[in-house]
Amino acid sequence: MDRAQKAEFITSFRDSIKDAGAIVVAHYAGLSVSEMENLRVQMKQADGHVKVAKNRLAKLALEQTENADISDLLVGQTVLVYSQDPVAAPKVAVKFAKDNENFVILGGAMGATGLDQDGVKALASVPSLDELRATIAGMIVRPAAKIATVLQAPGSQVARVVGAYADKGEAA
Numbered sequence: 794m795d796r797a798q799k800a801e802f803i804t805s806f807r808d809s810i811k812d813a814g815a816i817v818v819a820h821y822a823g824l825s826v827s828e829m830e831n832l833r834v835q836m837k838q839a840d841g842h843v844k845v846a847k848n849r850l851a852k853l854a855l856e857q858t859e860n861a862d863i864s865d866l867l868v869g870q871t872v873l874v875y876s877q878d879p880v881a882a883p884k885v886a887v888k889f890a891k892d893n894e895n896f897v898i899l900g901g902a903m904g905a906t907g908l909d910q911d912g913v914k915a916l917a918s919v920p921s922l923d924e925l926r927a928t929i930a931g932m933i934v935r936p937a938a939k940i941a942t943v944l945q946a947p948g949s950q951v952a953r954v955v956g957a958y959a960d961k962g963e964a965a
Contacts, residue, residue: 799850806846806854814879815903817886817913818866821845823895832874832896835885841876861907866899879903880921887917 794802810816821829833843844851848867855864876882883901890896901908903916920928 802846803850803854803857806844806851807857809842809844810854810860810873810875811858812877813860813875813882814877815882815901815908815916816860816863816873816875817882817901818863818899819872819874819886819890820869820897820899821872821895822870824893828893828895829872832872832885832889835889836874836876836882839876839881839885840878841874841882841885844873844875845871846873859905861902861905863900863902863907866901871899878922880916880919883913883917884921887914 824832829843829845836843846854848869848871851867851871851873852864855862874882874886876885886896886898890898898910898913900910901913903912908916
């Protein structure tokens with residue numbers, strides 16, 4: 794890469810990570826091309842991105858963002874996994890690390906907050922935004938269903954009483 798290409802890369806990479814909800818840094822030495830492609834596919838399905846970049850260029854791009862300083866993690870063969878959803882990238886990275894022993898999570902950042910390995914794993918255990926929305930929708934629907942049941946109950950009780958009187962009248 795010449796100087797202009799490097800500057801363009803830094804600008805492009807900075808623009809793509811400045812709105813990232815979470816960034817995960819991991820070592821990927823020993824992963825095959827198909828395993829890396831599998832990681833890229835999983836991240837794309839989660840609306841995230843995978844970026845392998847020269848550590849020096851990644852550090853320069855990260856300096857110009859509001860993300861926490863994670864430049865000390867950028868040593869060796871590193872890959873950056875990021876997404877706008879703060880939970881998506883850590884979830885995919887942790888799941889991928891469980892399946893691939895050569896993918897070692899080093900840490901990351903969630904905005905201005907730096908994360909270590911345990912922080913990334915903790916963030917991965919948080920329900921995603923879609924899961925939280927489904928839970929809230931379920932909480933909203935549940936009282937409405939109970940109200941409908943309560944409103945139907947008096948009508949069914951009246952019907953049973955009338956039915957009982959009718960049976961009593963036929964017996965007499």
